[in-house]
Amino acid sequence: ATISEGRVSWESPSNIALVKYWGKKKDQIPENPSLSFTLNNCKTITTLSFSKKETNDAGFNFEVYLDGEVKADFKPKIQTFFERVEAYLPFLRAYTFKIETENTFPHSSGIASSASGMSALALCLMSVEKQLLSAQNLKVDENNALNAAYFNQKASFLARLGSGSACRSIEGDVIVWGATDSIEGSTDLFGIKYPYPVHDDFKQYQDTILLVDKGEKQVSSTIGHNLMHNHPYAKNRFQQAHDNMGQLKTILATGDLDGFIALVESEALTLHAMMMTSMPYFILMKPNTLEIINSIWNFRQKTGLHISFTLDAGANVHVLYPEKERQEILQFIKSELVAYCQNGHYICDQIGFGATQN
Numbered sequence: 005a006t007i008s009e010g011r012v013s014w015e016s017p018s019n020i021a022l023v024k025y026w027g028k029k030k031d032q033i034p035e036n037p038s039l040s041f042t043l044n045n046c047k048t049i050t051t052l053s054f055s056k057k058e059t060n061d062a063g064f065n066f067e068v069y070l071d072g073e074v075k076a077d078f079k080p081k082i083q084t085f086f087e088r089v090e091a092y093l094p095f096l097r098a099y100t101f102k103i104e105t106e107n108t109f110p111h112s113s114g115i116a117s118s119a120s121g122m123s124a125l126a127l128c129l130m131s132v133e134k135q136l137l138s139a140q141n142l143k144v145d146e147n148n149a150l151n152a153a154y155f156n157q158k159a160s161f162l163a164r165l166g167s168g169s170a171c172r173s174i175e176g177d178v179i180v181w182g183a184t185d186s187i188e189g190s191t192d193l194f195g196i197k198y199p200y201p202v203h204d205d206f207k208q209y210q211d212t213i214l215l216v217d218k219g220e221k222q223v224s225s226t227i228g229h230n231l232m233h234n235h236p237y238a239k240n241r242f243q244q245a246h247d248n249m250g251q252l253k254t255i256l257a258t259g260d261l262d263g264f265i266a267l268v269e270s271e272a273l274t275l276h277a278m279m280m281t282s283m284p285y286f287i288l289m290k291p292n293t294l295e296i297i298n299s300i301w302n303f304r305q306k307t308g309l310h311i312s313f314t315l316d317a318g319a320n321v322h323v324l325y326p327e328k329e330r331q332e333i334l335q336f337i338k339s340e341l342v343a344y345c346q347n348g349h350y351i352c353d354q355i356g357f358g359a360t361q362n
C-alpha cells in the first residue's frame with residue numbers, strides 16, 4: 005500500500021565545535037575533521053506534514069513556516085537541500101510538504117539555527133521514508149531506514165548536505181565528523197559518536213552563550229568555507245586540525261582540563277585568523293568579544309578555575325566550563341561578562357544527547 009498523507013515531528017539540538025570545520029570540497033565534504041559537543045537547550049522543533057500529490061507536477065512542492073508564519077526567504081536553501089538529497093530520497097517529488105519549524109532560542113539572536121534546523125528536517129524526512137518503507141512491508145536489511153543504526157547514519161548524511169555542521173547534531177554527546185587517523189570509524193560522509201572514553205570532568209560540560217551581536221551574519225558560511233580555497237595557510241591549518249584531533253583524544257581520556265582550554269581557545273582563534281588572512285579578509289569579532297576574552301583570561305589567572313571560550317564564525321562567545329565549577333563561574337559571568345552582551349542577553353546550555361522524536 006502507499007501512504008497518502010502523514011505527519012512527523014522531531015526536535016534537534018545545535019552543537020558547538022571544539023575542533024572547527026572550516027573549508028569544504030564538492031558535495032559538502034569537509035577539508036578537515038571536526039569534533040563537537042552536542043547542546044541540550046538550543047533546539048529546533050520541526051513538524052513535517054506530507055500528502056501525495058494529485059497532479060503530475062514534477063517540481064518540489066513545499067511551504068516553510070517559522071513560528072506559524074510563512075517564511076519565503078527559507079525556500080531557496082531548502083530547494084537546494086531537496087536537490088542535493090533527492091537521489092537518496094526518491095519520494096521527494098511525489099509528495100507535497102508543509103515544514104513547520106520553531107526554535108527554543110530567540111531568532112535573530114545571532115545563533116546559527118542551520119545545524120539544529122537542517123538536522124531536524126533530515127530526521128523528519130527519514131521518518132517519512134521509514135513510514136513509506138513500512139507500508140510496503142519491506143524486509144529490514146542493513147541498508148534501509150527501518151534499521152535503527154542506519155536511520156541515524158543516513159539522517160546525519162542528509163543533514164550534512166543541508167549544512168555541514170548539521171551532521172553533528174543527530175546524536176550526542178561528543179561527535180566527530182571527517183575522516184582522520186586517530187579516530188576509528190571517522191568518515192567525511194556523516195557524524196559518528198566519539199568512540200573512546202571521556203573523563204567525568206567533561207560530562208555535563210557547560211556552555212553559556214554570550215550574545216554580543218545579534219545582527220545578520222557578515223559572512224555566510226558558504227562564502228566563509230570558500231575562502232579556504234587558495235588560502236595561503238590552508239594546508240597547515242587542515243594538518244593542524246588532524247593533529248588536534250589526536251591530542252584532544254588524550255585530553256578527553258585523561259581529564260586534562262588545562263590541555264583542553266589551550267586546544268579549544270587556539271582552535272577558536274585560528275578559525276578567526278583564517279578569516280583575517282583570507283582574500284577578501286574579515287574581522288568577525290567585535291570590541292566586546294575581545295573584552296570578554298580578556299576578562300575570561302584575567303579571571304582564570306586569578307582563580308585557577310577552568311573557564312575557557314570558543315567562537316563560531318561571528319562575534320558571540322561560547323563560555324565553556326566543567327559542571328563542578330559551575331556556581332563560581334556562572335556568578336562571574338553574570339556579574340562581569342553579561343555587561344558586554346547586547347541587551348544583556350545570554351543563554352545557558354550544556355552538553356546534550358541528540359535529537360528526539362515527538
Ligand code: PMV
Binds near residue numbers: 021023038118167
Ligand atoms: O555548517 P556550516 O557550513 O554553517 O559551517 C559551520 C562552521 C563553524 O560553525 C564556523 C565551525 C563548526 O565546525 O561548526
